[in-house]
Amino acid sequence: MTAAYVLTKSPANLDVNVYEASEQVGGLSRSLRLWNQIVDLGPHRFFSRDRRVNSLWLEVVGRDYVMVPRLTRILYQGRYFQYPLQAMDALQRLGPLEATRCVASYGAARFKQPKDYCESFESWVTARFGRRLYEIFFRTYSEKLWGIPCSELDSDFAAQRIRKLSLGAALKQLAVRRKNNEHRTLVDRFAYPNGGTGQVYERMAEMVQERGGRVHLGAHIKRVVASAGRVRGIELYSDEFVPCDAVISSMPLTSLIARLNGVPERIREMARRLSYRNTILVYLEIAGELDSRDNWVYVQDPGLTVGRITNFRNWSPSLYGNSPNTILALEYWCNSDDELWRRSDGELGRLGADEFRASRLASDAADVLRSHVVRIPKSYPVYQRGYKDILRPIQEVLRSVEGLQAIGRYGAFKYNNQDHSILMGILAAENVAAGTAHDLWQVNSDFEEYQEACRIDETGLVPAPC
């Protein structure tokens, strides 16, 4: 949607068409109306330090947003820990014996780093936090999410999501009380559209159409046609062929490779080795409100299958309107051949209700009124060790097709947040409309450093100190 939005603003007067397989725009960031409330597909916090991304978001949303105070915690063995992990909070809640073990194991990790400490998620986290904290706070959640042992998971996942956190830095921060609390406050509030996260993309679709672009819903692309080294058009499941000069694809990268003609069988075979994880969202309507103020909770408890619980009542009053009740979304992750994926909605609703009670987010008396299930295939690209060796030749093949760009979360096989996908959309559109040569594979790859970092607050765009 971002690419179409930018292309229809271009003075180049392009004929822009969006083909969306489902009946609604927004993809994983769409919002739904449920039981007279608005919900997202799990938590969707928008955050960026990139001026281009934030400016575009504000241009679309206008002043129709609120700043949401962020509270997220980790549930481990019936206790709630602050997230992002804070050294003193974690050590205090673990108790003196466990805290001593954690500090000793952290010391040991600092003293002797494993040779492969940059390669797997397990060694990356262990080197920074020590094995004990890794086992408690990182392993269970990550293995639930990815479905493979953390030793098999590439460290890219940690590098993209955990970044500069380390127990050493946290302990230092405790010793030297920082005068400037800016870093915390930056991430402690985030801008959220009054109509739910999907409002951003619904508005983009409206604006695209107002400017003469077309958004075709229920339009599933069957084939991307290329010949003599350049893209020629797309074919829909209705067998209609649409000729075009440029295709910006955000369908799963594996699907694109399967649907693009002329790709060598060796590359098709490689693409089949890339895998995605599915999400099942079990929404529960709970009578009344919960005491907890968390926007969402990470469930590290190995005894529970659920990985994360979102409480939409703690996002914005505009989501629940007049309803007195609370909607929670419980996230379950699995593969398509897992028994969980095949369970009926009723069974999943019961599992969600049981696990909600076991999480102790509310007292035993909390009344679960009804449930609703949404299944999302291919929601997480799995960064299995070695995946970059598979991606490289695939990227080369795609680069060789003039006019074709693969972007987005499953489109480029990147563990993107909205901001990364928006940036990819902006850059892809510039490549088409302005003839730039942005390398989209670099987005969300390195630690981004911004020349003019900025953020959104209630007044609009403001500079953000680095």
Ligand SMILES: Cc1cc2nc3c(=O)[nH]c(=O)nc-3n(C[C@H](O)[C@H](O)[C@H](O)COP(=O)(O)OP(=O)(O)OC[C@H]3O[C@@H](n4cnc5c(N)ncnc54)[C@H](O)[C@@H]3O)c2cc1C
């Ligand atoms: C549970 C969960 C929580 C998240 N939390 C956050 C968060 O807190 N903050 C944040 O910023 N991001 C979050 N994200 C990530 C965010 O949702 C994605 O980064 C973003 O939606 C990706 O946008 P995209 O356009 O790249 O891909 P998608 O949203 O996946 O859109 C791809 C679109 O392509 C369509 N499509 C696929 N195949 C075809 C085809 N053959 N023909 C036509 N159309 C096709 C799909 O229907 C879909 O609409 C979360 C994601 C999940 C799953």
